[in-house]
Amino acid sequence: MIKVKNLSKVYKMYKNPGERVKEAIFPKRYSGKIRDFYALRDVDFEIEKGETVGIIGKNGSGKSTLLKILTGVINPTTGEKVMNGTVSALLELGTGFNPEYTGIENIYLNGTIMGIPREEMDKKVDEICEFAEIGDFINQPVKNYSSGMFVRLAFAVAINTKPEILIVDEALAVGDYRFQAKCYNKFEELKEEGTTILFVSHDIDAVRRFCERCIWLDGGRVVMDGDVNTVSSKYMEFITSNETDAMAVINKEKKEREIVVEKEFEAINRFGTDIGTVKNVRVMKSGEETEVFETGDEITVEVTVDIPEDADLTTTGLAVSIKNKSGIDLVVAAMHDYDLRFKKTGINHVTFKFNAYLNCGEYTLTTGLEHRETYPISYFDYIEGSAYINILCDREYFGILKVPSEIIVEEN
Helix, strand or coil: CEEEEEEEEEEEECCCHHHHHHHHHCHHHHHHHCEEEEEEEEEEEEECCCCEEEEECCCCCCHHHHHHHHCCCCCCCEEEEEECCCEEEECCCCCCCCCCCEHHHHHHHHHHHCCCCHHHHHHHHHHHHHHHCCHHHHHCEHHHCCHHHHHHHHHHHHHHCCCCEEEEECHHHCCCHHHHHHHHHHHHHHHHCCCEEEEECCCHHHHHHHCCEEEEEECCEEEEEEEHHHHHHHHHHHHCCCCCCHHHHHHCCCCCCCCCCCCCCCCCEEECCCCCEEEEEEEEECCEECCEEECCCEEEEEEEEEECCCCCCCCEEEEEEEECCCCCEEEEEECHHHCCCCCCCEEEEEEEEEECCECCEEEEEEEEEEECCCCCCEEEEEEEEEEEEEEECCCCCCCCECCCCCCCCCCC
């Protein structure tokens, strides 16, 4: 559905407006003196029909530039892109809308931009208005809308025109929680219908929840492209480290730890500053090591860590979490959240206990020896996949958690 080959976007960096004028008048004399800034550099990827792909990266990494090229808002400097299907996009607020037009008029304007005949838009207007939920404001100029009203209308137009390719750039961060949930449900519906979705977000949990694949951009380049859990975990390693070059994180060789590790972990990813080490993780049930539990069983996680002599015990803590297959935290237990601290350096043993109020399925245990002085949290040793847990139940329930509930049915 989407093919991008050797795509680059270059902007000229002028020191002052006078340089721009001089280059326009004397291009041969001044063109070589103007510094080029590559917003994108030699980007390559292909996206198949029905894929939901997350695009992640720090601010300024080239995400929005890429989407603007894909949607035709701007042209690339070099390279090519092919879009095989009708495209609907929700980029920056205001894109494709005339502030002087009413909501209704902007619905038809966007239909025209997407090449949809007015007769066809007539059939979609009621559905769009119902999804947007802005009432009589639909007949008011959009310049009078709040940001929340604006994004509701823009998203309603984008998804209810039944595009073959949907592109969303962080716009849902503006909507309230209820509307975001409604939009995510619509995402699931579109995925089932085979719509190809490109989703840009800084919310890693949202990317992991809705995407099977992830593309990580940094400095205008594709740093990593692959399975969403693998890529997003490596990205987390980057943003929690002191590195400024993403490729240095990708290419660095894991150095041998000075402390002998008791257990080799089958980790999805492991990273950290090596100031302290998680030596062992044991998952227990009734005193026996196991990975199989039934819904409601007590899970005991025993963790052995080694903390160096120069560690700051006031900011050093340990946390464990249970993640689902999408990499989303379901249960998190952290020493800092309970105002607990290590009392000594060297070998420490920490025991976590909680009940497995989870629906049946397979889950991942993550262990993090962490530093909480600054945000985002930095990690001395972070292991995503320090253990794996299988929850059994007598039948499959709705939802993720199966917490004890009291239900009272009264007869009149």
